[in-house]
Amino acid sequence: TYGLCNCKQRFLYQKLSSAFLMDCKNRKHRLLKFPIASTFPLFSVQLIHVACVCAGHNASRDVVTLVKSILFHRRNPLHFHFITDAVANQILSLLFQSWMVPSVQVSFYDADELKSEVSWIPNKHYSGIYGLMKLTLTKALPSDLTKVIVLDTDITFATDIAELWAIFKKFTGMMFGLVENQSDWYLGNLWKNHKPWPALGRGFNTGVILLYLERLRRIGWEQMWRLTAERELMSMLSTSLADQVIHWNSPKKLRVKNKHVEFFRNLYLTFLEYDGNLLRRELFGCPTQATSESIRLQGALEELDEDDQCYDFRRERITVHRVHLYFLQYEYTLTGDETDITLVAQLSMDRLQMLEAICKHWEGPISLALYMSDAEAQQFLRYAQASEVLKNRKNVGYHIVYKEGQFYPVNLVRNVALRNANTPYVFLADVDFLPMYGLYDYLRKSVVQLDMAHAKKALVVPAFETLRYRLSFPKSKAELLSMLDMGTLYTFRYHVWTKGHAPTNYAKWRTATTPYKVEWEADFEPYVVVRRDCPEYDQRFVGFGWNKVSHIMELDAQEYDLMILPNAFMVHMPHAPSFDISKFRSSPGYRYCLQTLKDEFHQDLSRKYGAAALKYLTAQRNI
Structure with a gap:
């Protein structure tokens, strides 16, 4: 073994550069292609390889802070090797793909293929089988990879990782490097009968390892560790410890007392909320080679006219946003009857207070996309972990965009939530609406009744609103009608935007007992239940205006029948106006550009659907 440094804690550091996944058909592991790719044919700086075992939602979130700290300090191209389960693979592959950092390669290896290598070892540590997978890296990683730095996901770097990589030069015949555990806890003399493990002294911490893979393979490492484990288990019976010093995998550990902990705590908290977009920078002196995706994006940018009054709107459409899927633990089992429905919505920080109420009103699965900064995402995490309602709901997928x-990309955010719904049907809603109690079961029955599996239908849930912040929510249609008559509730936006929901025909709905079909009308924007394979939202519409209208128009162009449900309703809860609607109301330029985008959307719709789409242009001109 070789001591890496005299570190007191399990924290390190580095900088950021490029994200890139390749396709390698002759290997078992998967390498995915990333939009801004980098290759390193002539660089003068050395490519550094980093390996992590990452499984589940929480580890996938932790590893982002590690990566940020590495990228912040680094001056070298990097290649991350992630041994992942299916959950972490899905999360991290899209995260790196959308992050688009130059001079960073990312490869994924299937942890399921390695489980049999270590599953025979009895293990009591909370990390389970994944904590033992570092033993298999000589087999899991590519055979032509000679050296790698192995890191736990909950580490934070405080300097350039190249300093660690340089220590390989001192490996004169050595195979790997470790740091001794620093805590006296490992000595086993803190109290009577304190016996943490049978090793001599403190033992070594495997949160940071320098592995000389080539030499380990040469001495038969795989057979060596197996024989050693079998021998030790005869007396130990099971493994119980992983590498414990200070790491931030628990909120309690932020309150630990140690003379160095203030520095490391602040370092960790800095990168936790650090804006990852700032790490999308080129490395000086490190040439990069653009991929087809980066060329496409660059071409799209060059086509824009900077003198165009609506340049900022058009540029927003080609902006690539980082996406972190399943930011919190998610557990959902698809029902067998093929009628399940996911409520799909988007929100930002100012609508966070709606989440608990929605969860109380809708017991089915939910897919939420949250438009937030890195710092706001951490505020949301603390909010969710402190909420008894939210932390006990595991069938809600939270996806951070x-x-x-400068604009709120509302339809892009909606599409992230829509793409990650995993039920046959979706209820496309807004987060500031509360569904009626029992709506989830009612909609599932309606799916069967209206044979949605074999017909293109959009089931409309009539929308109402209240101007009262405290409302005794109606428990039935009869109670809602009574509140309408008393003036406690109103049909949605009747006093400001009647056209948005007029086709619902609220007068007919009052007495209807069976679903009825309505025809599309200009500016109709109801909330609907459709099959998951419905058209996505048009992402040219950002901020306020026409984001839902254009979607309903395309549903109609694809000949979806708009069916009003007679015993369904949802109620809009009051809130302060959004920043985007304020801009729309106060800026003539904003309104001009929105009209320009509408006209272009109509033209695109006509090209896509032919003569059948001319009615939309006619309807617009008649307004």
Whole structure:
């Protein structure tokens, strides 16, 4: 073994550069292609390889802070090797793909293929089988990879990782490097009968390892560790410890007392909330080679006219936002009857207070996309972990879309939530609406009744609103009608935007007992239940205006029948106006550009659907 440094804690550091996944058909592991790719044919700086075992939602979130700290300090191209389960693979592959950092390669290896290598070892540590997978890296990683730095996901770097990589030069015949555990806890003399483990002294911490893979393979490492484990288990019976010093995998550990802990705590908290967009920078002196995706994006940018009054709107459409799927633990089992429905919505920080109420009103699965900064995402995490309602709901998928640009990309955010719904049907809603109690079961029955499996239908849930912040929520349609008559509730936006929901025909709905079909009308924007394979939202519409209208128009163009449900309703809860609607109301330029985008959307719709789409243009001109 070789001592890496005299570190007191399990924290390190580095900088950021490029994200890139390749396709390698002759290997078992998967390498995915990333939009801004980098290759390193002539660079003068050395490519550094980093390996992590990462499984589950929490580890996938932790590893982002590690990566940020590495990228912040680094001056070298990097290649991350992630041994992942299916959950972490899905999360991290899209995260790196959308992060688009130059001079960073990312490869994924299937942890399931390695489980049999270590599953025979009895293990009591909370990390389970994944804590033992570092033993298999000589087999899991590519055979032509000679050296790698192995890191736990909950580490934070405080300097350039190249300093660690340089220590390989001192490996005169050595195979790997470790640091001794620093805590006296490992000595086993803190109290009577304190016996943490049978090793001599403190033992070594495997949160940071320098592995000389080539030499380990040469001495038969795989057979060596197996024989050693079998021998030790005869007396130990099971493994119980992983590498414990100070790491931030628990909120309690932020309150630990140690003379160095203030420095490391602040370092960790800094990178936790650090804006990852700032790490999308080129490395000086490190040439990069653009991929087809980066060329496409660059071409799209060059086509824009900077003198165009609506340049900022058009540029927003080609902005790539970082996306972190399943930011919190998610557990959902698809029902067998093929009628399940996911409520799909988007929100930002100012609508966070709606989440608990929605969870109380809708017991089915939910897919939420949250448009937030890195710092706001951490505020949301603390909010969710402190909420008894939210922390006990595991069938809610929270997907972070990180802020970038000057507009709220509302339809892009909606599409992230829509793409990650995993039920046959979706209820496309807004987060400031509360569904009626029992709506989830009612909609599932309606799916069967209206034979949605074999017909293109959009089931409309009539929308109402209240101006009262405290409302005794109606428990039935009869109670809602009574509140309408008393003036406690109103049909949605009747006093400001009647056209948005007029086709619902609220007068007919009052007495209807069976679903009825309505025809599309200009500016109709109801909330609907459709099959998951419905058209996505048009991402040219950002901020306020026409984001839902254009979607309903395309549903109609694809000949979806709009069916009003007679015993369904949802109620809009009051809130302060959004920043985007304020801009729309106060800026003539904003309104001009929205009209320009509408006209272009109509033209695109006509090209896509032919003569059948001419009615939309006619309807617009008649307004």
